[in-house]
Amino acid sequence: MRISAKADYAVRAALELAAAPDGQPVKGERLSEAQEIPLQFLEHILLELKHARLVRTKRGAKGGYWLARPPDEITLADVIRGPSRGPWPTSRMPRRSKRAIRATPSACARCGSRCGRTCARCWRT
Numbered sequence: 001m002r003i004s005a006k007a008d009y010a011v012r013a014a015l016e017l018a019a020a021p022d023g024q025p026v027k028g029e030r031l032s033e034a035q036e037i038p039l040q041f042l043e044h045i046l047l048e049l050k051h052a053r054l055v056r057t058k059r060g061a062k063g064g065y066w067l068a069r070p071p072d073e074i075t076l077a078d079v080i081r082g083p084s085r086g087p088w089p090t091s092r093m094p095r096r097s098k099r100a101i102r103a104t105p106s107a108c109a110r111c112g113s114r115c116g117r118t119c120a121r122c123w124r125t
Contacts, residue, residue, distance in 0.1 A: 007080045009037045010045050014079045017055065018071035025057075025064030052082035 012035045020026045028046065032039040046065055049055040056068045067074065 003080070006041075006045060009035070009042060010049060010079050010082060011076065012037065013042060013045060013065075014049070014054070014067070014074065017065060017067050018074075020066065023066065025062070025066050027064045031065065049079070049082045052078070054078060054082050 013031055016031050016034055017026055028039060028043055031037070031046075032042050035042075037045075046055055046057070050057055053068055054074060055065050057063065057065050
């Protein structure tokens with residue numbers, strides 16, 4: 001299975017946060033330097049992990065990032081799914097029905113061509 005850079009960085013950041021002392025926020029700059037992740041990209045990943053309720057944040061001089069739950073309650077799948085916001089990739093393609101394969105596109109509402117509901121030519125006008 002191929003893992004995106006975003007998922008790789010998310011796992012590395014989560015591991016760094018899990019290794020931090022309990023309840024102590026970790027600065028984004030420190031995470032970025034420790035794992036050699038570009039800071040802006042890391043901040044986007046941490047924001048997505050925050051939306052997935054895996055990471056908590058605090059602003060200010062004593063702020064930073066920490067895990068929202070104990071490390072033993074967070075799975076690798078949770079961390080990978082957090083930034084990707086989608087289901088796990090599967091190796092099998094979903095079966096398409098014969099009806100979907102044989103279906104012809106509907107006629108354009110404006111010009112009557114068989115390119116779809118509204119063809120590119122009519123869309124621009």
